[in-house]
Amino acid sequence: xxxxxxxxxxxxxxxxxxxxxxxxxxxxxxxxxxxxxxxxxxxxxxxxxxxxxxxxxxxxxxxxxxxxxxxxxxxxxxxxxxxxxxxxxxxxxxxxxxxxxxxxxxxxxxxxxxxxxxxxxxxxxxxxxxxxxxxxxxxxxxxxxxxxxxxxxxxxxxxxxxxxxxxxxxxxxxxxxxxxxxxxxxxxxxxxxxxxxxxxxxxxxxxxxxxxxxxxxxxxxxxxxxxxxxxxxxxxxxxxxxxxxxxxxxxxxxxxxxxxxxxxxxxxxxxxxxxxxxxxxxxxxxxxxxxxxxxxxxxxxxxxxxxxxxxxxxxxxxxxxxxxxxxxxxxxxxxxxxxxxxxxxxxxxxxxxxxxxxxxxxxxxxxxxxxxxxxxxxxxxxxxxxxxxxxxxxxxxxxxxxxxxxxxxxxxxxxxxxxxxxxxxxxxxxxxxxxxxxxxxxxxxxxxxxxxxxxxxxxxxxxxxxxxxxxxxxxxxxxxxxxxxxxxxxxxxxxxxxxxxxxxxxxxxxxxxxxxxxxxxxxxxxxxxxxxxxxxxxxxxxxxxxxxxxxxxxxxxxxxxxxxxxxxxxxxxxxxxxxxxxxxxxxxxxxxxxxxxxxxxxxxxxxxxxxxxxxxxxxxxxxxxxxxxxxxxxxxxxxxxxxxxxxxxxxxxxxxxxxxxxxxxxxxxxxxxxxxxxxxxxxxxxxxxxxxxxxxxxxxxxxxxxxxxxxxxxxxxxxxxxxxxxxxxxxxxxxxxxxx
Amino acid sequence: xxxxxxxxxxxxxxxxxxxxxxxxxxxxxxxxxxxxxxxxxxxxxxxxxxxxxxxxxxxxxxxxxxxxxxxxxxxxxxxxxxxxxxxxxxxxxx
Amino acid sequence: xxxxxxxxxxxxxxxxxxxxxxxxxxxxxxxxxxxxxxxxxxxxxxxxxxxxxxxxxxxxxxxxxxxxxxxxxxxxxxxxxxxxxxxxxxxxxxxxxxxxxxxxxxxxxxxxxxxxxxxxxxxxxxxxxxxxxxxxxxxxxxxxxxxxxxxxx
Numbered sequence: 001x002x003x004x005x006x007x008x009x010x011x012x013x014x015x016x017x018x019x020x021x022x023x024x025x026x027x028x029x030x031x032x033x034x035x036x037x038x039x040x041x042x043x044x045x046x047x048x049x050x051x052x053x054x055x056x057x058x059x060x061x062x063x064x065x066x067x068x069x070x071x072x073x074x075x076x077x078x079x080x081x082x083x084x085x086x087x088x089x090x091x092x093x094x095x096x097x098x099x100x101x102x103x104x105x106x107x108x109x110x111x112x113x114x115x116x117x118x119x120x121x122x123x124x125x126x127x128x129x130x131x132x133x134x135x136x137x138x139x140x141x142x143x144x145x146x147x148x149x150x151x152x153x154x155x156x157x158x159x160x161x162x163x164x165x166x167x168x169x170x171x172x173x174x175x176x177x178x179x180x181x182x183x184x185x186x187x188x189x190x191x192x193x194x195x196x197x198x199x200x201x202x203x204x205x206x207x208x209x210x211x212x213x214x215x216x217x218x219x220x221x222x223x224x225x226x227x228x229x230x231x232x233x234x235x236x237x238x239x240x241x242x243x244x245x246x247x248x249x250x251x252x253x254x255x256x257x258x259x260x261x262x263x264x265x266x267x268x269x270x271x272x273x274x275x276x277x278x279x280x281x282x283x284x285x286x287x288x289x290x291x292x293x294x295x296x297x298x299x300x301x302x303x304x305x306x307x308x309x310x311x312x313x314x315x316x317x318x319x320x321x322x323x324x325x326x327x328x329x330x331x332x333x334x335x336x337x338x339x340x341x342x343x344x345x346x347x348x349x350x351x352x353x354x355x356x357x358x359x360x361x362x363x364x365x366x367x368x369x370x371x372x373x374x375x376x377x378x379x380x381x382x383x384x385x386x387x388x389x390x391x392x393x394x395x396x397x398x399x400x401x402x403x404x405x406x407x408x409x410x411x412x413x414x415x416x417x418x419x420x421x422x423x424x425x426x427x428x429x430x431x432x433x434x435x436x437x438x439x440x441x442x443x444x445x446x447x448x449x450x451x452x453x454x455x456x457x458x459x460x461x462x463x464x465x466x467x468x469x470x471x472x473x474x475x476x477x478x479x480x481x482x483x484x485x486x487x488x489x490x491x492x493x494x495x496x497x498x499x500x501x502x503x504x505x506x507x508x509x510x511x512x513x514x515x516x517x518x519x520x521x522x523x524x525x526x527x528x529x530x531x532x533x534x535x536x537x538x539x540x541x542x543x544x545x546x547x548x549x550x551x552x553x554x555x556x557x558x559x560x561x562x563x564x565x566x567x568x569x570x571x572x573x574x575x576x577x578x579x580x581x582x583x584x585x586x587x588x589x590x591x592x593x594x595x596x597x598x599x600x601x602x603x604x605x606x607x608x609x610x611x612x613x614x615x616x617x618x619x620x621x622x623x624x625x626x627x628x629x630x631x632x633x634x635x636x637x638x639x640x641x642x643x644x645x646x647x648x649x650x651x652x653x654x655x656x657x658x659x660x661x662x663x664x665x666x667x668x669x670x671x672x673x674x675x676x677x678x679x680x681x682x683x684x685x686x687x688x689x690x691x692x693x694x695x696x697x698x699x700x701x702x703x704x705x706x707x708x709x710x711x712x713x714x715x716x717x718x719x720x721x722x723x724x725x726x727x728x729x730x731x732x733x734x735x736x737x738x739x740x
Numbered sequence: 741x742x743x744x745x746x747x748x749x750x751x752x753x754x755x756x757x758x759x760x761x762x763x764x765x766x767x768x769x770x771x772x773x774x775x776x777x778x779x780x781x782x783x784x785x786x787x788x789x790x791x792x793x794x795x796x797x798x799x800x801x802x803x804x805x806x807x808x809x810x811x812x813x814x815x816x817x818x819x820x821x822x823x824x825x826x827x828x829x830x831x832x833x834x
Numbered sequence: 835x836x837x838x839x840x841x842x843x844x845x846x847x848x849x850x851x852x853x854x855x856x857x858x859x860x861x862x863x864x865x866x867x868x869x870x871x872x873x874x875x876x877x878x879x880x881x882x883x884x885x886x887x888x889x890x891x892x893x894x895x896x897x898x899x900x901x902x903x904x905x906x907x908x909x910x911x912x913x914x915x916x917x918x919x920x921x922x923x924x925x926x927x928x929x930x931x932x933x934x935x936x937x938x939x940x941x942x943x944x945x946x947x948x949x950x951x952x953x954x955x956x957x958x959x960x961x962x963x964x965x966x967x968x969x970x971x972x973x974x975x976x977x978x979x980x981x982x983x984x985x986x987x
Contacts, residue, residue: 004743011754018758038762045761053754060750124778171945213786243942243969250972274790348859355802364870372877379881380888391885392905394956394970401877420802431801476800483799503796534920534940614945632943634916684920686942 001064002076005155008061012054012108013149016142019050020135027131044131048119051134054141055112062109065096065154075161078102078154084167086562094178095168100302100317101154103181107298108144110182111137111189114218118193122214129211132200133193140192143324147317170569170595170614174240180232184256187226188294191259193218194266195291198284202335207342209274212283217711219267219287224707226260231700242615242630244532244688246696249398251306254377255297258370262290265366268359268416275421276356277346281336282363284343288332293370295325306380351423358419362412365405372401407461410520413513414469417476432475439471440464452529459528462520469517473510480507504709511706519699525692526626538682539574546689548627549579555680556591557673559666567666570594570608572633572676574683576618590618590631590685603646604653604665605672609635621694628688634681641672773829780826787819886956891926892933898959903967906935906957912949922971926953939966944973 026043033039065078069092074080082095082102096102115137123130148154172178194215201211233253234246247253266286272279300306303318336343349356375382376393383391418432444464447453453460477496480503484495500507531546542551553575562568573591577584597611618629635642645668652661794815798808888905889898898904906926911934914924922943927934929952937957947953956970 001743001746004746007743007747008750011751015754015758036762042761042764046758049758049760053757056757057750057754060746124775125782127775127779210783210786213782242945275793348855349862352862364866368870368873371874375877375881379885383882383885387882390888391882392888393881393885397881397884400880418802420804421797422807428801479800480796483796486799502792506793506796536918536920610948612946613948632916634918636916682918684916 001068001073002155002157005061005064006149006153008057008064009105009145009149009153009155012057012061012112013142013145015050015054015057016138016145019047019054019138020142021047022050023047023131023134023138027128027135044134047131047134047138048123051112051115051119051138054138055109055116058105058109058112061154062096062105065102065105066093069093069096072165074163074165075158077156077158080158080162080165082166082168084165086564086566086568087165087168088173088563090175091168091173091178095172096154097181097185098168098172099154101148101152101156103185104144104148104152105154106182107185107189108141108148110185111141111144111192114186114189114193115141118215118218126197126200126206126211126214128204129197129200129206132203133196136196136199137192143320147320151317151320166598170593170612171240173614174236176232176236177240180229180236183225183229183232184297187222187224187229187256188259188298190218190222190225191263191290191294193222194287195294198287198291199331199335202284202339205339205342207280207284207339209270209277212270212273216270219263220707220711223260223263223267224704224711226256226263227700227707228704230256230260231697235697238628238693239617239619240614242617242632242686244617244628244630244686244690246693249373249376249395251377252297252301254373255293255300258373258377259290259293259297261366261370261373262286262293265363265370266290268366269363272356272359278349278356279360279363280343280345281340284336285332286363286367288328288336292325292328292332295321295328299325300377306377353419353424353429355416355419355421355424358412358416362409362416365409365412369402369405369409372405373398403458406520407458407465410462410465410469410517413516414465414472417510417513418472433472435475436468436471440468443467456528459524462524466517466521469513473514476510477507500709504712508706508709508712511709512703513706515699515701515703515706517699518695518702522692522695522697522699526690526696529691531689533687535685535687536682537685539680543687545687546625546627547580548585548689550629550685550687551577551579552683552685553577553587555677555683556589557677559669559673560593567669568595570669570673571616572631572635572673573616574631574633574680574685576629576685578620578627585620588618588620588627588629589616590629591616592631592633603642604649605642605645605668608669609638609642623692623694625689625691626693628690630686632684632686633676634683637681638672638676641675645672777826777829780822780829784819784822784826787815787822791815791819890928890933891935892928894935894957894959894964895933898964900959900961903956903958905954906937906964907952907954908935910947910949910951910953914949916943922966926955935964937964937966939971941966941969941971943971946973947971 022043024047026040026045026047029040029043031040065076067073068076068079069083070089072079072083072085072092078096078099078101082099083092087095097106115134118137119130119134126133194212197211197215201207230253233256237248238244238246266283269279269283269286273283299318299321303321305318349360351357376398380390380392383389414436415433418436420428420432424432441464443466444460447460447463453463477499480499481492481495484490484499485492488495488498490498533543533545535543535545535550537543537550537552539552539554542549544550556571556573556575558571559567560569560571571591571593573589575587575589577587579585593614593616594608595612595614597607599607599610602610615630618627618631620627649661649665649668652664656664791812794803794808794811797803798805803811886903886905888907891906891908894904894906908926908928911925911927914922916922920940922939923936924939925934925936935957937955939955952974954972954974956967957964958967
């Protein structure tokens with residue numbers, strides 16, 4: 001099946017190139033039949049079908065790869081190096097994209113699927129733009145297909161095929177880590193859709209708001225997927241890794257955040273273009289930048305140009321990606337410059353106290369955040385270019401700029417929904433902001449009175465801004481419901497549901513604002529009021545951290561077998577009992593898993609402690625605070641026994657048959673872990689008590705829910721159409737505006 | 741052998757799918773008309789959304805009476821124009 | 835709508851002077867551009883002044899100022915030690931062999947940390963020793979895009 005897989009990839013490349021040619025040829029042909037009797041429309045249709053066929057071919061290729069993982073076919077080099085017979089089924093299927101080659105295949109597959117869906121839904125409504133958008137999307141597909149055909153094929157053959165695979169890195173054996181890449185790639189590839197349509201709109205000079213309306217669902221979906229992917233990565237970091245943090249300003253983390261920020265800015269600023277015909281150049285620039293940053297993010301992960309925990313060493317892909325990025329940037333600049341005349345705003349900003357101004361400021365803050373993160377991320381390269389010395393900036397530098405910008409952003413999330421269009425009068429301002437300001441003031445007063453918060457002014461400011469947002473959105477819901485009741489005479493619950501259902505974009509957006517505010521409350525509280533300790537405890541000893549009394553109850557030690565009965569890992573850990581304010585809160589268990597190394601030069605016993613190790617966090621999560629703990633067992637006292645065991649088993653390997661040797665090894669390891677459990681040395685515990693961490697995940701969930709509400713397709717369009725049509729016809733006949 | 745068979749089948753399917761529009765002669769005009777109608781229907785729905793949005797903005801205090809009346813008038817005029825073009829395409833009042 | 839709200843530069847009672855819209859827009863543009871330029875300058879300045887220089891072990895051994903922070907990058911030498919007080923004592927060598935720098939470190943130790951792994955740690959020279967900054971140790975995720983591949987056709 002390796003040959004079939006490779007053939008599918010070659011076919012994908014050919015289809016991409018054909019599709020570009022057919023779409024461009026069809027779009028540039030004059031009307032009427034041409035050579036061969038074919039019209040431009042037929043060539044465009046053929047180009048569109050090339051996208052559908054591409055999706056089918058790539059699905060076939062991906063299915064071949066997944067089947068190979070499923071069957072543990074180690075003749076596939078990828079399967080041999082990233083999976084094993086003992087890897088659980090779910091991780092075996094997901095291991096396909098834990099490799100460079102498999103992840104590239106997934107990227108181009110997702111691109112082809114979204115492109116197919118886009119064209120299926122929109123080609124009739126964007127007949128002039130669609131062929132050019134098709135060509136751009138297929139251009140991306142051709143690039144990625146060429147990479148996996150010529151440079152990083154997923155269908156390389158392992159010679160000879162090993163009997164057992166290397167297995168999946170234990171660090172990646174976590175559900176959120178497996179879903180995280182597909183979410184991110186979906187976000188990146190979906191952002192290619194508005195990018196392609198923007199290019200098509202620029203080429204065809206169809207620069208009204210139509211292309212924005214057509215691609216809005218895809219832009220929203222990209223925002224949801226990419227945001228979810230980012231949060232999943234943060235959640236994995238917090239709950240799986242042994243440092244207890246969720247964000248480290250790592251270059252690869254930043255690479256995914258930058259297009260999300262510009263995408264968020266774009267989703268806001270297009271509303272201004274739709275309503276007021278303003279910010280056309282800005283919007284086009286934003287969406288092009290978002291598409292380019294998505295490619296940049298993909299590039300950063302694979303090029304190894306920046307030091308990162310995700311840096312995978314220099315690969316062959318750095319130069320091709322760099323060339324693509326340069327082409328995209330240069331092409332975007334040329335296109336926008338050439339169409340500058342068509343991108344003039346229809347209106348101007350009437351007042352700095354207006355919704356337009358608030359949205360513009362929101363955009364500036366988001367783009368400013370993106371610039372700060374870009375500068376900090378690429379600073380090692382910048383400093384080397386300027387001074388000849390590579391230098392980097394750390395989290396404190398990022399925090400210095402992102403914290404105040406985040407405060408302004410959250411504040412604007414409350415201002416935007418409330419402030420009037422065009423020009424807010426003093427009466428508007430008082431009427432609109434009285435409730436949110438009071439809400440913020442009350443929260444500040446309560447927190448200051450409670451004590452301990454005023455010493456962290458940034459956190460206090462964030463709490464106030466979040467209260468402002470909640471007050472503003474709550475007020476909007478009340479006013480909207482009241483308006484709906486006045487129009488339709490419905491009860492309060494029915495009016496509220498109708499209001500949201502009929503204005504999904506607006507109220508879904510408000511829910512997103514609430515989610516973002518809640519998320520930032522979680523970030524502020526967990527950063528500013530965190531208590532981190534390194535404790536060294538023996539069984540029976542206790543310590544106090546962040547108001548918790550922590551007692552090391554007993555050690556745990558176990559051997560864990562894989563699905564085929566073979567020993568997979570050793571676990572050494574501890575049970576900790578928690579009390580707070582005199583109340584028993586139960587126990588948490590934390591342990592460290594030791595996976596054996598495949599290095600044949602290591603001893604039979606010591607290879608278990610020289611391979612990969614993962615921390616299993618002891619986490620007690622709650623709405624108000626999290627207790628987080630990770631153990632670092634002290635294996636120093638086991639070293640003499642391990643060394644002795646290595647010598648014994650090295651000598652016995654020629655004397656005992658393999659089955660007996662393995663059985664003896666199993667008993668020896670049993671004895672080793674039993675000795676740890678019966679006479680455990682003191683262990684080091686990293687303990688973190690953080691308030692409101694759960695609000696981060698909760699806020700993200702609320703924001704995603706808001707995004708899904710925005711995305712939800714319309715329902716009773718027919719009935720509304722008929723009513724509005726009649727009202728419009730009445731209005732035309734009597735020449736007076738009617739009211740629905 | 742199974743590999744080769746799969747490749748041939750996939751290739752054949754691809755060729756059939758991609759060349760289908762080039763082999764179909766009839767129905768081009770109908771497809772064109774359907775595309776125009778779809779575009780107008782989408783424009784109509786978008787215009788209705790704008791009209792409703794503006795009214796909600798007015799009722800929740802974000803648009804003054806004068807501004808709303810002016811915007812509403814313009815949007816309804818645009819909606820009527822779209823309906824007129826749609827009537828022309830479909831040959832029926834909506 | 836009532837009297838339009840005029841954010842004029844000359845709010846003189848009820849008879850406010852209306853500024854020419856073009857001039858108003860130009861002023862806004864100048865103010866906004868100036869603010870943006872100042873912020874960008876602050877960003878650039880603080881990044882150069884607050885940055886930590888990246889050094890390999892050889893570079894660090896050749897020239898390192900006491901008390902100054904450096905970002906040390908290299909591979910972990912086999913034979914590191916976790917002490918009873920929680921300190922991790924390890925050595926970092928150049929990727930291609932060469933200089934070796936001993937480091938003592940307290941803080942979070944990443945799960946992938948082990949011999950022959952690439953690490954990044956912020957260190958300060960204190961006397962003849964290099965002390966790692968708390969929680970600054972990063973170990974590169976080793977295997978997602980592995981350099982070692984099975985033989986392929």
